[in-house]
Amino acid sequence: MPRVLRYARLLGVGVLGVSLLSGCVANNQAASHTAITVDSSAADCAISANEAPAGSIRFTVTNSGDQVTEFYLLADDGLRIVGEAENIGPGLSRDLVVQLDAGSYFTACKPGMTGDGVGKAEFTATKTDAAATMDVDLAAQIDTANTSYSSYVSDQIDQLVTGTDSFAAAYESRDDDTARSLYASTRVHWERVETIAESFGDLDPKLDLREADLEEGQNWTGWHAIEKDLWPQDAESGFEAYSAEKRAALTRQLVADTATLQDKVEGLTFTLSQRTNGAIGLLDEVATGKVTGEEETWSHTDLWDFQANVDGAKVLYDGVRPILLKTHAELATSLDTEFASLQTLLDAQRVGDGFKLYTDLTPAEIRALADQVNAVGEPLNGLTAALVL
Secondary structure (H helix, E strand, O other), X not given: OOOOOOOOOOOHHHHHOOOOOOXXXXXXXXXXXXXXXXXXXXXXXXXXXXXXXXEEEEEEEEEOOOOOEEEEEEOOOOOOEEEEEEEEOOOOEEEEEEEEOOEEEEEEEOHHHOOOOEEEEEEEXXXXXXXXXXXXXXXXXXXXXXXXXXXXXXXXXXXXXXXXXXXXXHXXXXXXXXXXXXXXXXXXXXXXXXXXXXXOOOHHHHHHOOHHHOOOOOOOOOHHHHHHHHOOOOHHHOOOOOOHHHHHHHHHHHHHHHHHHHHHHOOOOOOHHHHHHHHHHHHHHHHHHHOOOOOOOOOOOHHHHHHHHHHHHHHHHHHHHHHHHHHOHHHHHHHHHHHHHHHHHHHOOEEOOEEOOHHHOOHHHHHHHHHHHHHHHHHHOOHHHHHOO
16 A cells, blocks of 8 residues: 555645646647656666756656666655656666646655655756647536546545544444444545545555555554454464554544545646546556555455545546547547456456455456456556647
């Protein structure tokens, strides 16, 4: 699950108050971008240019080190995340496409996907008189899609707040059966908009950090800290059930942090590039946690999260699909097919209103899900570059 920075996804700029230009689409033309290369090694993050004209910029990140790496584009304070390319294996490359206003930014890499990163450097998007053009109908379509998604996010967070209040009340009062029954069904609202929640600095790890990703001395709070207490542990683990005081502290923090998230998303607006990159980020969440069973270590409710991430990615894709049909119909057809195939595999694992536990899946079922996530991810990774000029 998310770490500080590690899983802060690609929606960050608009969420954090650094203005992005609206994505522009040219009918039946390949999107054009300023191309910049990044070499991420064990000790450096070498970028081919430290400035580029404002607008659409494609960072092609190549990992020349021996650990999986990530690349970050940060806002002018050096902390807030504008965009991220993650899970880049040794010898592999990955693109990050962003639409930037003129201003100051920072670039950095994180070999091993832990720690403070290396090679942090200033990057400038310079003012330009050039302006991409698009027809009025297309512009209106983009505005409508962005507004609709803002409403979707608000609705999901509202439901998250309501569900969290009920879950926390049950857990604190030691009604563990009720708390366990509410755990997965409440978390789906988080997972559907996870890429947005992860944009708010340390709020994401406060709410959703896994035990395996704790750093030395870090205070562990949030859903997974409570999950460990709710589900029985192996006798050999040495785990001691939480005291009433610790339960109360964890529930107060969970409720407060969720309310903070609700405040932060109020009135948010999104650009085309933020939305397309957000869909990519949600599928990355599936690939790096849910399909591996690493997300829900004790409850094994990973498939609820899996479905919710797919839901969120599909909502984001469906919002831009009418635009894609005008500009890149072949890509839309591919995404339609691969999303449908993934949903068919997920539906086969349903039990009542939920899903099988991850531990009940066969190796063949896990492999089929993983392969289909990759099948969706390949065309989805081209979505931003296809639509944003």
